[in-house]
Amino acid sequence: MTAPCPLCEPAPERVLWQDAEARVILADEPGYPGFCRVIWRDHVREMTDLPAPARARLLALVLAVEAALRAVLAPDKVNLASLGNVVPHLHWHVIPRFEGDPSWPGAVWAPRAREGAARVVDVEALTEAIASAMAAP
Amino acid sequence: MTAPCPLCEPAPERVLWQDAEARVILADEPGYPGFCRVIWRDHVREMTDLPAPARARLLALVLAVEAALRAVLAPDKVNLASLGNVVPHLHWHVIPRFEGDPSWPGAVWAPRAREGAARVVDVEALTEAIASAMAAP
Numbered sequence: 001m002t003a004p005c006p007l008c009e010p011a012p013e014r015v016l017w018q019d020a021e022a023r024v025i026l027a028d029e030p031g032y033p034g035f036c037r038v039i040w041r042d043h044v045r046e047m048t049d050l051p052a053p054a055r056a057r058l059l060a061l062v063l064a065v066e067a068a069l070r071a072v073l074a075p076d077k078v079n080l081a082s083l084g085n086v087v088p089h090l091h092w093h094v095i096p097r098f099e100g101d102p103s104w105p106g107a108v109w110a111p112r113a114r115e116g117a118a119r120v121v122d123v124e125a126l127t128e129a130i131a132s133a134m135a136a137p
Numbered sequence: 138m139t140a141p142c143p144l145c146e147p148a149p150e151r152v153l154w155q156d157a158e159a160r161v162i163l164a165d166e167p168g169y170p171g172f173c174r175v176i177w178r179d180h181v182r183e184m185t186d187l188p189a190p191a192r193a194r195l196l197a198l199v200l201a202v203e204a205a206l207r208a209v210l211a212p213d214k215v216n217l218a219s220l221g222n223v224v225p226h227l228h229w230h231v232i233p234r235f236e237g238d239p240s241w242p243g244a245v246w247a248p249r250a251r252e253g254a255a256r257v258v259d260v261e262a263l264t265e266a267i268a269s270a271m272a273a274p
Binding site: 097 | 182183184185192193196200203204207213214215216217218219220221222223225234241242243244246247248
């Protein structure tokens with residue numbers, strides 16, 4: 001028996017936006033408030049396994065989340081990554097980064113150098129900002 | 138004095154593809170043969186600082202490199218990332234990943250668990266595959 005894919009059959013999630021093709025969840029990894037994931041609905045491995053229109057829609061959603069995070073949290077940098085070595089189901093990490101966060105200026109996958117400051121995320125404002133960015137032409 | 142940006146004024150690079158807006162270099166980070174970087178020409182910080190047509194062109198180039206790496210190296214997974222915390226000049230890491238590479242299945246920024254196997258990259262084939270992917274409709 002193969003274990004079910006945790007993105008096909010997820011544990012309870014905090015969904016900020018979704019449609020028939022993709023969803024955005026607030027992952028809120030410890031030390032990284034506002035850490036979002038954009039998850040493609042279908043169990044697809046690589047970006048280049050998607051047809052061109054689907055690639056464009058997924059990337060537009062990733063960049064809408066980036067725009068929303070910048071508007072709501074004003075991070076020092078946004079990090080974008082699609083890795084999937086452990087869970088090969090297409091998903092993007094969209095991570096607001098702040099000077100002094102646990103692994104700054106390294107990647108969030110680098111060893112943590114410190115605890116980082118607490119930061120409250122206005123989830124309602126973030127949700128609205130994603131919807132607004134997705135509605136923009 | 139601020140240090141010059143290392144992507145605006147690079148050390149010698151192995152350029153695989155370029156046009157007026159962007160270039161693809163073979164970074165070949167130790168332990169990660171075929172590791173490519175796609176570098177936007179202008180010193181821009183975030184994807185959402187680019188106008189929409191430029192975003193689309195840069196992402197098309199990133200995915201052309203993914204397609205070329207898959208065609209030439211058949212990696213177990215491709216990792217895509219735009220971080221820029223250290224060098225905030227828009228660039229994408231396009232990384233062919235193999236089971237047993239130094240940090241597999243972690244990110245390449247995670248601690249290395251092993252040396253990984255040597256692997257020869259056919260640079261000529263990779264260069265041709267990128268050009269071919271960029272020429273495709």
